[in-house]
Amino acid sequence: MPGNDRDRSPWYWLLLVPIAVPLMTFLFNAAEPTLLGFPLFYWLQLAFIILGVATTTLVYRMTR
């Protein structure tokens, strides 16, 4: 039965990365460097969306 162990793939551990990283304020709580006028605090947190999307997409494809 392939259905019974579908949550067990090691790929799922990757999901912890986009959960933990956006909550580490020391990574982004600074003004410099700025990007297009955005302080680091704002552009890096917006960039974490890409991290989240890339990770969930990868995990979905590898466990399909």
Add this chain to the structure above:
Amino acid sequence: MSGQHTTELVVFVALFLVVSGMGFVAAKWRRPKDIESLHEWGLGGRNFGTWITWFLVGGDLYTAYTFVAVPALVFGAGALGFYALPYTVVVYPLVFLVLARMWSVSHVHGFVTPADFVRARFGSPTLALVIAITGIVATMPYIALQLVGIEAVLKAMGITGHLPIIIAFAILAAYTYQSGLRAPALIAFVKDTLIYIVILAAVIYIPAKLGGWGSIFDAAAEKFAKTPAPGDGILLNANNQLQYITLAFGSALALFLYPHSLTGVLASKNRNVIKRNMSALPAYSFLLGLIALLGFMAIAAGVKPIVNPETGKGDNNTVVPVLFDQMFPDWFTGVAYAAIGIGALVPAAIMSIAAANLFTRNIYREYLNKQATDAQEAKVSKLVSLVVKVGAVLCILLLDPQFSIDLQLIGGVVILQTLPSVALGLYTRWFHKGGLIAGWATGLAAGMWMLYLIPNPANGKLHFGGSAFPLANFGFDTKATLYAGVIALTVNLVVAALATLIFRAAKVADGEDATSRGDYFADEGDPKVKDLDLSGAH
């Protein structure tokens, strides 16, 4: 009403009417043989694909109130208000596996609400009742807040009085009654498209007029440097970083415990639709991040919030509507206002459906009419959805809107207390049903106690002034604060675990688990899923 907002008003009303028409036509969209069951009326046939689910869930989670309140928070407090972004980044990987499990077990057993699941999993109608009431209580003020969103827009157009809101909600109630979940699903296409257009235009056009992003952030930094409040600024400080982290994480934990979030998920046709949406829904988070920055644009543009005549203080919820009014040509301001107004209708419809389903499945069918047929369930849900909307309108008419905002704040802490039963329940049957009820009650009491102690110096309130609980109250020598919901949840979990051990030791009877392990992984095409889906659950 002054003449200067005529163009805005015409565009707003026209778009509102188009959408209302769509709401009524929606009953015929993907027409079922028979709409008289909760699977059809309440969950749109449980057959929505990736795109519809994306619009529906996006339209449901990112509400009008969010679009008004998040920039208002950023306008008032700065960086702390930006918590909404990490919150909506973290939530999708967090629930990626959880929602797939919830979908599977719900489709095998024909569950319509989270309380349905809890009832079957823990064999306890009492625990299910507790979860259902918690869900209804947390959802009601949320619906009322959607009205606050519409009111902010109407105020900016110079319209005061409650009659327009009553008319809008009466129309909403009528087409939700007729079309069920199909109505918000169809309208969500318009709502989200309008929102994307407006916000993308705003973040390109407004910064260009204000001298670029750099000067917008400079203006904000300058404003916060002048205020005496210690917690504001365009960056976090030593005392509010933990608050930022716990508020983002706690809100993420709470989001899919809200019954209306699960409604959208359960309406999808298979597990892959959900998983694909976990990658696609962050597009809305990007939008939300940009919307939050409208708060800084309002500062740079010198926006003055509209003064509430009753309190004599500026209402920060009006900063975004006023900003649009100052910056955009009239016709586009009308489009922007319509986007916010219609943005209130989609979640309000889904929330009232979710609350109605909870009442029908976990109170009516459990206690009032055990032999309820599908058609009776649909009838009751339709009627209750009307009652819920009348209740929301009464909240706004009879109570200070601030009260709804307070209740919404409380709602987040309240709904978090269902996490051990609903979310952990998907993974483990270890907890005793009595332990879960004990944990829920203590967590709730702890949460209320903490919120009661929090004052808000900005508006002079002594109680329920926010969700940032100072750790100094526990005797720690610090100014740092934590999100009260997370502390209450911790209390809940500890008590649930201890009480479970005690109930086991005392050999108190536990409920039967009606689910089996395979149920949590079943997908579309699985015989268990197909069977129940077509016949409807009994």
